[in-house]
Amino acid sequence: MQNVRETITEVVQAVIPVTVIVIILQFTIIWLPMEDFLQFIVGAVMVSAGLIFFLLGVHIGLLPIGEMIGSALPQIGKVWIIILISFLLGFVVTVAEPDVRVLANYVDTVSDGEVNRHLLIYTVALGLAIFVGLAIMRIIFDIPIKYLLMGGYLLIFILAIFVPEQFISISFDAGGVTTGPLAVPFILAYGIGVAAVLGGRKTTDNGFGLVALASIGPVLAVLILGIIYG
Structure with a gap:
């Protein structure tokens, strides 16, 4: 109550x-x-x-359920299963994210269907899913997040040089909409659950920052889509 x-x-x-x-x-x-x-x-x-x-x-x-899944998976003891399930969860949660669908519908409308909304949704979901998997790998292998963040944004700035300007704007909006009310709670809870089992005393360090890292994926994915369209 x-x-x-x-x-x-x-x-x-x-x-x-x-x-x-x-x-x-x-x-x-x-x-x-x-x-x-x-x-x-x-x-x-x-x-x-x-x-x-x-x-x-x-x-x-x-x-x-997100935290329970995150706590239960490490007990399987197989890294590839943990990463695969992290990828799948990141993908389906992003596809279900309302903010992603709003962005995709607007892009589809403004571009007169040239950038199909379903293609954009699945591109954003694929990018986030890959980086959720990387974020869980960071927790498992205790990789400092600063290196992944610097590497991710360096790659973004390099790709932005070769991408049509309109896709640069869309890509950063794509990174923003994935931090919506459905994806963020689930991903945070899931990451904290994994970190609670694998992170030991570094649960706070490893459990947070996962959303920041995961949101790089949609930006990169849309930039790559822009290169293909360009």
């Missing part, structure tokens, strides 16, 4: 400021048609209700 109250409070605090600002703008500057304004109000109510149920689902289901 405490979680329900806290979730409702968080959602209200997140949605009300935006709603209030739009209401103020509506009756002072923009004066949208009343039908559009009422649609916004209805949408704000629906978003609030949806976020409450969504966040409750994350806390009740995704976070515990």
Whole structure:
């Protein structure tokens, strides 16, 4: 019950400021048609209700199962199985991420279908999945994250030289949308579960930074897609 109250409070605090600002703008500057304004109000109510149920689902289901899977996998004792499952989980969670679908739909619309939304979704998911696997390898082999981050961003800057400009913007947006409300809780919980078993006293060091590392993958994947299109 405490979680329900806290979730409702968080959602209200997140949605009300935006709603209030739009209401103020509506009756002072923009004066949208009343039908559009009422649609916004209805949408704000629906978003609030949806976020409450969504966040409750994350806390009740995704976070515990992610951490339990992360804790159980290392007990198998086979590194390749851990990395493979990490890859698969990263892929399917990204495909299900609402923010990724929003970006893909906009790119598909703006490009008049030239960049197909399904292709973009699977490209982003593949990039994140590969780097989730690398992030878990970092935990297993205790590799300092700074080297992977520096290497990843160096590769991004090199590829950006050869990519059409529009794909540079899309690629960094792709890295941002993968840090959405579905992927982040699951990946964090999963990484902390793995680190709790394999990281020993370095659970905090190894369990965090996983999302930052994983988000490099979609940027690189979209840049490579841009090279192919270019």
